[in-house]
Amino acid sequence: MLTLYHSPISRSTRVLTLIEELGITDEVTIKAVSIRRFDGSGTRDPANPHPDGKVPLLDHDGTLISETPAIFLYLTALFPDSGLAPKPGDPRRGDYLTWLFYYSAVVEPVLICASAGVDHPMFTATWRGPAELAARLHAALAKGPWLLGDHYSAADLLMHSPFAWFPEATPDDPLIRDWVARCQARPATAVAKARDQALLAA
Incomplete structure (x- = not known):
């Protein structure tokens, strides 16, 4: 159960x-x-x-x-x-797992610190910052409409979620904004x- x-x-x-x-x-x-x-x-x-x-x-x-x-x-x-997830043995599995763990290890700390107006060299050395996050998303989405290419996955659901909750945190990048909109448009x-x-x- x-x-x-x-x-x-x-x-x-x-x-x-x-x-x-x-x-x-x-x-x-x-x-x-x-x-x-x-x-x-x-x-x-x-x-x-x-x-x-x-x-x-x-x-x-x-x-x-x-x-x-x-x-x-x-x-x-x-x-x-x-x-919603590549199975073990699928070459996309590594990217899928990376996005899930990148979310909790980097994305939330970066966005929370940015929202709170907190900055410190140790933070950016450890987690990077909003610009690096945007660049990483842009690089993935430039290869396809979803983070893993042609197929929507649970990684898209998780990774787009902070931008759906806090639109003001969404990078000013058409690729990222359109991706967030596609995720939000799902039934x-x-x-x-x-x-x-x-x-x-x-």
Whole structure:
């Protein structure tokens, strides 16, 4: 049994969207929980087993998986015929894994520091900066409409997500802006947003 601990309109909405893309909505129970938000609103939910009280958290028969890239990797491996991730042995597999780990290791720190107006030589030496992030995205998208070429993958879903949430952070690059728009135009995105609104209304 798969259970997603989810808070509407949060980072876990990306996992909700992935579930739609995978076509496994009937196989995943969504458990809505409250979280403490960055603006100070909300509270930690005692029903949420995440060690930090955050979301997303995936429970698969008692095995807990936290951190969005880990959940993306877990679910796309659990449902390998979805087409959302190259299978082992596919030459694109390396790029796919790289994008997932690059997201958590570089993208979020870079964008959060930029948004907070925090800068330090150690940060740019370790993580690089927004310009390097934009250049890396541009180089990949110059080869095809998606990060892995001709096929949309879970890497696109994850990597475009911060620009969907914070459009002002989107690089002023037509290739990147058009890619974000293509990702946002996918039917699964609209379905996940509607599910979030329904959860909020409830």
